[in-house]
Amino acid sequence: MTQTTNRFLDEFAKLMTDAAGAADGLRKEAEQLFKSQGERFLRDMDVVRREEFEAVKAMAEKARAENERLEARIAALEKQLARSGTE
Template sequence: MTQNSKLFDGLGRVMNEAAGVADGVRREVETAVKSQAQRFVADMDLVKREDFDALRELVQVQGEEIDALRKELAALKGGKAAKA
């Protein structure tokens, strides 16, 4: 009975150590994959989300200003046509 208990204790310890090693390997692989992905994205020279959002807002504002200027120009041209 004592031998079985020691056997199971030893087996439990081995399994715990194996689980710890497996977790360490998992973390190591995770870190390596994350590092490679970050390097890949950096090499692609992608735009950051904050920069994209700021530029999109700027383009939207400028589009609205262009529309207002077009309407103003059309009104001025309409006024000249009426005077001529």
């Protein structure tokens, strides 16, 4: 009786292990499918990638800083011109 029960439990354990492996494979396949569909959806929506966004953001920050520097220089030159024009 002990051998029959052990064989039954061994077969049942093997079946559960195989089922868990199949479920894991199905999960991975579903994840890959959803990921590829999501990427296709974003590509079709013409969404900007994070790297591109960060590059343009850095360029805009640099341009803004340069603009502020030039504005300050123009203001100083205008002030200097106004002083020399009144003398």
